Amino acid sequence: MTIKKILIVDDSPTERHMLSAMLIPHGYQIIMAEDGAQAIAKAKTDLPDLVLMDIVMPGINGFQATRLFVNDELLEEIPIIICSTKGQEIDKIWGMRQGARDYIAKPVIEAELLQKISQLN
Numbered sequence: 001m002t003i004k005k006i007l008i009v010d011d012s013p014t015e016r017h018m019l020s021a022m023l024i025p026h027g028y029q030i031i032m033a034e035d036g037a038q039a040i041a042k043a044k045t046d047l048p049d050l051v052l053m054d055i056v057m058p059g060i061n062g063f064q065a066t067r068l069f070v071n072d073e074l075l076e077e078i079p080i081i082i083c084s085t086k087g088q089e090i091d092k093i094w095g096m097r098q099g100a101r102d103y104i105a106k107p108v109i110e111a112e113l114l115q116k117i118s119q120l121n
Contacts, residue, residue, distance in 0.1 A: 083108050
């Protein structure tokens with residue numbers, strides 16, 4: 001699978017902007033969502049190749065949204081990388097158990113993000 005279209009899910013406009021600023025120069029097309037519910041809706045219409053998922057969001061949080069992706073026939077194959085301020089080892093383990101493929105603690109380092117994306121290609 002070649003990753004071209006990435007859905008960034010974060011309730012912070014600053015975080016969405018920072019992540020997109022890291023990815024657009026590398027040729028990635030960016031879609032954005034502000035919470036888990038919006039992420040599910042946008043993923044179903046835009047079918048991204050990858051999701052970068054925050055955890056702490058209002059409504060459906062990132063852990064819940066990741067489970068919804070994994071349990072949806074249309075979305076289950078889309079890899080998810082969690083990008084969260086929740087950087088404890090237990091958070092990483094829980095995120096992976098929900099179905100995420102990888103986990104990055106914020107602040108996100110561009111080189112680390114690009115490496116993790118290339119590992120999924």
